[in-house]
Amino acid sequence: MDMNQYLSMFIDESNDHLQSLNEKMLELETSPNDLSIVQVIFRSAHTLKGMAATMGYEDLASLTHQMENVLDLVRNEKLAMQDFIFDTLFKSLDALESMVEDITNGGTGKSDVSAIVTSLQAIVRGETLDQSSVELVGSTSNTVQSVQLDEYQYSVLDQSIAEGHRVLYLEVFIREDCQLKAVRAYMAFDLLEGHGEVIKSQPSVQDIEQEKFDRSFSLYYITQKSAEEIERMVLNLSEIDKASVIELDQESLKLMGDVNHSARDIAATVELKETPVIETVTLSTQTSVEPIKTVAKEATKIGNGTPSRTIRVDIERLDVLMNLFSELLIDRVRLEQLASEANNHELTETVEHVSRVSSDLQNIVLKLRMVPVDTVFNRFPRMIRDLAKSLDKKIDLVITGAETELDRTVIDEIGDPLVHLLRNAVDHGIEPISDRLAAGKAETGTVNLRAFHSGNHVFIEIEEDGRGIYRENVLKSAIKKGVVTVEQGAAMTDEEVYQLLFAAGFSTAEVISDVSGRGVGLDVVKSKITALGGNVTIHSIPGKGTNFSVQLPLTLSIISAMLVQLGSEKYAIPLTSIVETGIIKKNQIRTVHGNKMIEFRGSHIPLISLSKLFDITDFDESQEDETEIIVIRKGDRMAALTIEEFIGQNEIVLKSLGKYLPQIKGVSGATILGDGQVALIIDPNAFIK
The missing domain is CATH 1.20.120.160 (HPT domain)
Incomplete structure (x- = not known):
């Protein structure tokens, strides 16, 4: 088969x-x-x-x-x-x-x-092989870590014994009061390498050099000298507390390599020259071969045993379907316009039926490409668990809004930026347990990962209750690295200073760790999110915590929008951003600190003139006694946009402005209308800060 x-x-x-x-x-x-x-x-x-x-x-x-x-x-x-x-x-x-x-x-x-x-x-x-299972011969209080051999290392040792060399297993303990453990360990390795070859050590040589070990280490060693000579030489080194050296033959080496018995077991084996019975388990397990259809059926039953009612479709097929439907939608709008001009009852009825069917089809096509961000979020709890353990911190990851849906193309790209932001939050943001307790905080740090829709965008926020970002620390590091000058730094707002964290090679970490500190990560986040047509902002309170907010476009090819007129130009505003529409009189407009405001449902919100923002010369709302407005929302904040007149609600095809046009503030793309005109699509989120 x-x-x-x-x-x-x-x-x-x-x-x-x-x-x-x-x-x-x-x-x-x-x-x-x-x-x-x-x-x-x-x-x-x-x-x-x-x-x-x-x-x-x-x-x-x-x-x-x-x-x-x-x-x-x-x-x-x-x-x-x-x-x-x-x-x-x-x-x-x-x-x-x-x-x-x-x-x-x-x-x-x-x-x-x-x-x-x-x-x-x-x-x-x-057996409890939990990094402290191999005991020193004759000792009950001291332990060393077990040494795992790979196939190559085992074959080297086995061949050395066959060729007449001595293979020794050493366990070395450094005195508890030793101030320079790494130096003493280096002296031991230097001595041994002068009379033979070290094949494998636990911990690794790199960890020992960086003092990432308690006070003991063990190793496999090939030499011509006897176990007694090597033991005497090691013990003659200063600040070495104990040393145990066992000479291995091929049988005891197999016992050591295969099941990782304790050194005491090996010593007993060497002394008795007997090989204990070992349970062997063949690596290539014999498993009955089930019919592939049965396997496929069973594989769909995950967790609760309920068969899956889904099928997998190649994403390229969905791309083709979306492009074809986009073209169909443009023709549908054109057809509706022609039918209204022809004033033919039967034609109008047929076009209306086609419109209803295509609207239902449109909803299905859109949902096909939408995937919950849970597909990305669900890998983070395991990552945070491992990070917290390696950094000796206690972290509680709280995920909300995992059911929020995003276009598949964005889902595929957003994973890596979120990984960098979460690692940064755990390593730089959340303080060590001792620092948190000293600051009066709970010993367990909280990292919130949430997603939510706002208009034609999805926002993903990573917020932690850690140490926060201190402006002076960021500026000090940025000036030192030549990212900004002292004068430039003094004139920057807090938000602009925080954005320096996204500069290439920038890092405030004093120590480079396996998690972060090399200045690689946040610059990748910024470039990746920008390439997706989004942006990222930072809000931080020193001593309280930091919030990274990532704004991403849904990147849907088709959206519902309100078409409006401004002079000779037409614009589209996504319906998902609109709270309501209305008309205001000139005397309802207030000026607060130089900004125009209007009262809306018991509170005052900013009034923004689109004609002034886009420099439209053939419309001046100041000459009007009444002005149409559209109230838009971003999260819990609102604003009102002034327009000339409403054209009506419509389904539009979202088209990118392309690489050759500069990014225009407040414009997320363009669409082709039924009469062939091009209308810019307004991004309401850009107007609310």
């Missing part, structure tokens, strides 16, 4: 299951005793295993099988979930995602997952 025809379906279904597994694992972490969640996770993992085995991806199937073994013990109440089990399962999910991504990119999906499989097998056997 040719499985290539099912590859696309396998990739899509696998991604769905992996997303479901990540979400349910996060739920289980907050409620570790809820077995109903474990049942859902187990079913999803079982389905993924069956699909992978059917498609011939054995590494993926075998790793999922090992996860099943752990989950089976948990759901049968034979194993209680602990932090190290969660960490191991999350690492397994990361490995599965990498394999599926490799398959998506045309790869074979193969990966060396032996280390994760070993950890999962150890959990099933009841």
Whole structure:
């Protein structure tokens, strides 16, 4: 059977299951005793295993099988979930995602997952391989981290033993009162490398150099010297508390590499020269091959077991459909105009019926391309969990408005900018626990991620209750990097200063970390959002928190709009931004601090003249006793636009102004009317600050 025809379906279904597994694992972490969640996770993992085995991806199937073994013990109440089990399962999910991504990119999906499989097998056997499981021989108080060997490192050590070299396993402890741990560790490595070769250490050499270890490290070492000589040499170094050196033969090396037993177990094995019975689990799990139709049917049952009533459609087909319908809409408007001019009753009835049918079709076509932002948001809880753990912070991510829909083309592009903004919020925004407590805040920081519609745009806001942005710190760094001069900085508003954060290479971080600090990220965010036709603003209160607000166009090809006349020009205003229309008299206009205002439902709102904004010379509303207005809204703020007259409501096709025209404030695009005229589409959000 040719499985290539099912590859696309396998990739899509696998991604769905992996997303479901990540979400349910996060739920289980907050409620570790809820077995109903474990049942859902187990079913999803079982389905993924069956699909992978059917498609011939054995590494993926075998790793999922090992996860099943752990989950089976948990759901049968034979194993209680602990932090190290969660960490191991999350690492397994990361490995599965990498394999599926490799398959998506045309790869074979193969990966060396032996280390994760070993950890999962150890959990099933009841061993606690949680970074502190390997004990020092003869000691009950000191521990070192286990050293995982990959296939290449194991073969190097095995071949060295076969060629007559000595392979040693060292565990070294530095005194607790040592002030320069990294220096002492370097001296030990320097000494060892003078008499042999270090193959693998735990922690890594880089972590040891940066003092990212407690006070102990372990390593595999090839030399010609005896274990006693090496131990004596290491102990002669100053501030070395203890050292244990074990010489390994091929049998004990296999025991060490395969199941990662404690050093005490290895020592006993070396002393007795016996190899204990080891449970072996074949990596290529034999899974019964289910018919592909059954797998596909089962794969649609995620979480609650309800079959999915959806099908997947190539996005390019939707693009073609949207373009064809856009052209149909222009012709429909033209047809309506011609029918009204012909004054033929039967023709008018037929055109009205076509209009009703095409309106229904239009709604369906528009909804086909709309996707909830939840498809992007749902990957962030896992990311925030991992970030908080790596930074030793407590973070509560609150997501609202995930059901807000956005065009698929924007959804595909907005993920990376949001990742940068969230990482920035967690790393730079939220303070360490000690700083939060000192400032009188709760030890758990809150990051709000929300989305909402406003007019023809979607707003996505990331707000945290962290340290906030201090104007002087941003200016100091910007002046130092030559982004602005001292004089320019003094004349800038707070909003303009905050925008400096988006300058290329700009960073206020004093220390470069794995999360941020290299000046890469926010400039990418700005350029990406601008390329999508949106913008991003920052509002911050020092000591209280920061809000990043991203404004994105819906980028729909078709919108409902109110057509208005200004002199000889016609404009379209999206209906979604309009609160109401009306007429005001000249004596109702007030001037407050030089700005024109009108009273509207118990409050005063700004009055904006479109003719003055767009420099329209053949219409002057100051000569009119009464003026038509359109009240527009952005969030909870409103304003009124003055116009000459209303033309009426219509469905319009949104067309971009193109790359050759400069970005015009207040204009989001253009449309072709039924009579062939071009009307500019007004962006009401640009008028409300």
